[in-house]
Amino acid sequence: MTGFVFRKLLRTLFTLFLVVTFVFFVLRLTGDPVSAMMPDDTDPAILDELRKQWGLDRPLGVQYLEYWFNLLQGDFGNAYRDGRPAIEIVAERVPATLKLTLTAFAFIVIAGFPLGIFAAVNRGTAIDRGIMTISVTGFSLPNFFLGILLIFLLSVTLRWLPAYGSDHWYNLIMPVITLGTAGAAVIARFVRSSMLEVLNAPYIRACRARGMTERAIIWTVALPNAAIPTITIMGFMVGTLIGGSIVTETVFAWPGIGRLLIDAVTARELAVVQTVVMITAASMVFANLAVDLLYLVIDPRRRYASGTGE
């Protein structure tokens, strides 16, 4: 078991290394922070002076090595403007994003699973078709469009919810629906087809033959079996949620790292951008690791196949 986790962890770290390197070079090759910060008509001599001061005049390779050198000591660099440590700037924004994405994740599971199960159990009926139609719609609506639609409907027209703000629980409602609907739709479809496959399996018929009630079969036999393959999708979902949170936070002026990223890219705050990217990339690869480990925990066949059984 430990050997397996260790190999996975090594691969995870390697992925992170690639992400950091990629972001470092792309950012520096696509524009520089000094010209982004100063007005267009600034004297070039001043710009050069600033560049020198921030160490941007040295060869890229040197900057890159220095970046790693600092990173390994826990130094993520400072913002150019106010000189605060980038990690600090990012850290203040993390709770808001966590709150948004975790709630959205819960929404996805709580809405997606029951809908999928319900559709599968009522296969081919109007209920099934209804759920699937909603799911296709939910999946094909772009994030930002759904967000604007919600604001228009719930804030502007009905005046039920404020369009902005993040202090109350009800401020979460619209962003979570915006962020989670597509995921819930995907999960519902996936759970449905997975359930249908399992419900046709010989062991379900055998359960019926020994007098288990349909309800017991669905919840204690079919669902656990059908849930196993959905874990992979849940892993992907973490990435989708993080990507989606950038748009959602911008639409709802949510003070999370998604919006911070947009601002930082515009201002060419390289250290901040890199820190955000690294944190999101880390959470995605660790989500993948968690998926792999979760498989081992709940699917005995994998546990034994990977030689990690008892």
Add this chain to the structure above:
Amino acid sequence: MEGPAEKLKADYSTPLEISGLTVSLKTKAWKCAIVEDVSLRVRSGEILGLVGESGSGKTVTCLAALGLLGPAWQTEGEIRLARTRITDAASASQLVSVRGREAAMIFQDASASLNPIEKVGKQLTKTVARLRGVSTGEAREIALDLLRRVEMPDPEERFHSYPFQLSGGQNQRVMIAVALAGRPELLFADEPTTALDVTVQSQILDLIKSLRDETKMGVVFVTHDLGVVKEVCDSVAVLYAGRIVESGSVERIMNAPRHPYTLGLIESMPTLSGHVPEGIEGQVPAPDKRPQGCAFAPRCDKAQERCRTQLPLGARSDGGDSVACFFPLEGNLGRTERPELSSHSRPADGPSTDALLSLKDAACDYDTRRGKFRAVSGITLSLNEGDRLAVIGESGSGKSTIGKLMLGIEPTSEGTATFMGNPVPILGTSDHIAFARSVQLVPQNPFLSLDPRATIGSQIEEPLEIHGIGTRQERRARRCELLESAGLSLDLATRYPHEISGGQCQRAVIARALALRPKVLICDEATASLDVSVQARIIELLRELHRMHDLSIVFITHDLRLARSLCSHVAVMRSGQLVELGETSPMFEAPEHPYTSQLLASMPDVEVADSRTMETMQ
């Protein structure tokens, strides 16, 4: 009016009574009867064999009796278990209270019939607790006890295994234990041993018999193998195209069948004493294409005008003898001896000068995730011109690997494979193309080896085209010749694989294999997916081809009876080793290796030859 699933005065002496049962598949637009007018009775302690080829409605009948068919099905007639009447109108809760308690069911694929992610002990414990209403602790004890009763090896340890960690036979034992959990009065066993190796099959059959003796439960034993019927059943009901065509005691049916179909089935069974199976021409009609009148008429050589228009009175399986035929057969089964195929006797392992295909000390390794796996080793055998060599053994014993070595699909890891004095070229090399003209494979599943989008005719011609043989006209002529020699009518040439039956597909595969006039045909379980009546006709075809074209055959099979009916020599494989090799009749009469005797003793046979019983007793 009687209410649905009303509780009856318990009749434990007759745990199953079905009368006039018709089961149909129904949609808005049409309705098609799958099972028609079936009447059966099973007494407690009786094992009733429900026999018939695939699609005859055996499984549907069992599922209907437990109310397990889905909403698309409609049942008419009466089904009565020990205490309960089952009807379409029975509520879900009524059915649930019957299943497992009054009647239980076991299935063909036991490994797929258990929840794959739950330990077998836990599944068993839960079922015991639910059906007997006892605490989990008590249920655990009972569950362990049940595992002991089904003779599970190391029950305490197996209790904590998942289904994928157990063998097919062990999983079937678990399924039987689960079925016993609710102490049912009746057990439906739907081909419970069909997927198992013969030695395991014989253990499971013994187990079912002894549990029947112990619990006095009635058993409906579904099978297509009359050898198995002879082994376990007390009475038999023969199903053809959804109707019972004959029923009676097992002795009467096996010794003096009265329905032509029953006779055909018995004649289709190869036996260990060398009966050469005779098949039945034609095929079982699909449920929506059943002829009016007697459904067997198109295949029956006794059919008269009347048979085609009128329906013979249905047979009932209610203890007495009964047959649904206007012209039932009289008298006992008389066997017409058929000519033995020529066989020049010789030791099959000796260094023979005129060996066509031979393996010498051959071994074969497969690469697996855990390193190399040696599938067979130290194999020495040879095939001379005109030989028919059977390779027999249980699943995983290395039979197919021997075929692959002979075909050059796998290289030998040690030793040599030679064809006419030269090493067998490996698939993918240029030499292999020429070699493949002489040695051809007939695989198990004909549908998989035919291209679904090409006509049968063009596929038979294909090898000729690939090798650039003959002109267009000559190839056409050869195609007709091939179709004819494979026993296919010429108009099948324009059909696609899905438009013809499994037996016809296998004939087409054989015709294609013969296109290049090979010297050797390697048949890997070539008849295993076919019905017995069709299998018998393929065996007949192979015998004929051998006689007419002096074809040498390697016949890989798990069925010793087939080996006996077709082959001149037999190689017995066990765990990758060749344990016995020799001529068929002497070996079957006096096997030298204990494993061969064990295999022979396990093989269910419609004729229990006295000589064999004597052999195994000595």
